[in-house]
Amino acid sequence: MSNRKNHHFVPQFYFRRFSADGRSVCVLPRISGKPIRTASIKAQASKDRFYGSDEIETLLGRIEEKSSHALRALAEQHNPLEIPIEHVSTLFVWLALQRSRTDSARQRNQPMSDMLLRLFLSTEIGNDESLTADEREQKLREIKSLSMDPVQAQLMEMQISVEYSKILKDLKPLLLENRTNRPFIFGDSPVVLHNAYYEKVKSRGVLGYGTPGLLLSYPLGPHLSLLLLDDACYRVKRERGGRILLRELSDVMALNKLQLHAASSCVYFHDFKYAPYVESLWRDERAALEPHAALVHEALGYDADTGDPIGNIVHSYQPLLPYKLRLSFLEHDVFGDADYQFTRRSQR
Numbered sequence: 001m002s003n004r005k006n007h008h009f010v011p012q013f014y015f016r017r018f019s020a021d022g023r024s025v026c027v028l029p030r031i032s033g034k035p036i037r038t039a040s041i042k043a044q045a046s047k048d049r050f051y052g053s054d055e056i057e058t059l060l061g062r063i064e065e066k067s068s069h070a071l072r073a074l075a076e077q078h079n080p081l082e083i084p085i086e087h088v089s090t091l092f093v094w095l096a097l098q099r100s101r102t103d104s105a106r107q108r109n110q111p112m113s114d115m116l117l118r119l120f121l122s123t124e125i126g127n128d129e130s131l132t133a134d135e136r137e138q139k140l141r142e143i144k145s146l147s148m149d150p151v152q153a154q155l156m157e158m159q160i161s162v163e164y165s166k167i168l169k170d171l172k173p174l175l176l177e178n179r180t181n182r183p184f185i186f187g188d189s190p191v192v193l194h195n196a197y198y199e200k201v202k203s204r205g206v207l208g209y210g211t212p213g214l215l216l217s218y219p220l221g222p223h224l225s226l227l228l229l230d231d232a233c234y235r236v237k238r239e240r241g242g243r244i245l246l247r248e249l250s251d252v253m254a255l256n257k258l259q260l261h262a263a264s265s266c267v268y269f270h271d272f273k274y275a276p277y278v279e280s281l282w283r284d285e286r287a288a289l290e291p292h293a294a295l296v297h298e299a300l301g302y303d304a305d306t307g308d309p310i311g312n313i314v315h316s317y318q319p320l321l322p323y324k325l326r327l328s329f330l331e332h333d334v335f336g337d338a339d340y341q342f343t344r345r346s347q348r
């Protein structure tokens with residue numbers, strides 16, 4: 001029997017950044033909101049055969065080893081722009097891979113994968129001239145219940161995310177140094193995308209890697225977090241050499257609540273004395289916590305190269321997390337559907 005049966009979708013090295021003893025961590029399950037003092041790192045953010053094969057888990061282990069060195073170098077660097085060049089590509093690949101490999105990502109992408117499978121099969125059936133009208137109608141009814149294999153769908157999403165990770169490189173990196181008396185927490189989907197600039201856009205996705213206004217948040221420990229942002233849409237205050245000292249509890253709270261919303265099952269923290277604080281975050285957001293799934297919506301489509309409208313098309317996209325992010329060190333406009341104009345950051 002393989003010793004890699006338990007596949008982790010958040011690596012153990014990352015958990016240890018938030019662990020007092022290197023073996024355990026404090027947990028708050030999203031479903032109950034009841035903190036757990038001690039939980040073994042080995043058992044967290046993992047499922048049996050999650051990736052389908054031990055070979056995938058082994059490959060991810062090799063990537064994790066290289067990425068852990070890059071994250072350590074980032075955390076030790078005062079200015080994130082001065083990180084050694086050999087770690088830069090590794091970091092962006094890691095952020096994209098970590099976001100796409102979780103259980104939240106699987107839940108989020110499954111409706112879109114199923115829709116694409118059914119669209120493909122319906123086209124094949126429609127073009128099959130050997131079928132009678134009754135046979136075609138019967139087959140079209142049958143595919144309505146078909147679903148794409150979730151493991152294969154996720155592996156494809158992981159590959160695509162890694163290939164497009166370079167798009168994130170134009171985002172401005174900031175290291176947020178937590179000087180408050182409350183820690184950063186993290187969830188089982190710790191790389192969180194958000195878009196406070198397009199916060200009121202509801203008819204289409206605004207979390208694409210090349211979308212204006214994109215924000216990426218990733219805690220690096222109880223007292224340090226990485227934030228990537230589109231500096232054409234956000235005005236940064238109090239920055240000194242790529243770092244911002246957070247002294248307002250509201251900033252730490254806001255970033256922690258994003259982690260709570262992005263998680264599929266649990267959020268984690270390093271010291272049980274903060275259990276009442278983490279539980280209070282959960283109580284604040286309990287009513288707004290939602291399952292993760294893409295939306296399917298018909299809206300005006302645009303040419304990917306020119307931005308010209310091409311008529312209504314079916315969109316499938318991840319909606320924004322149900323939380324209005326406000327950070328004291330960021331100033332920005334907020335736009336909705338009426339003001340939305342299709343563009344990519346590279347096209348501005």
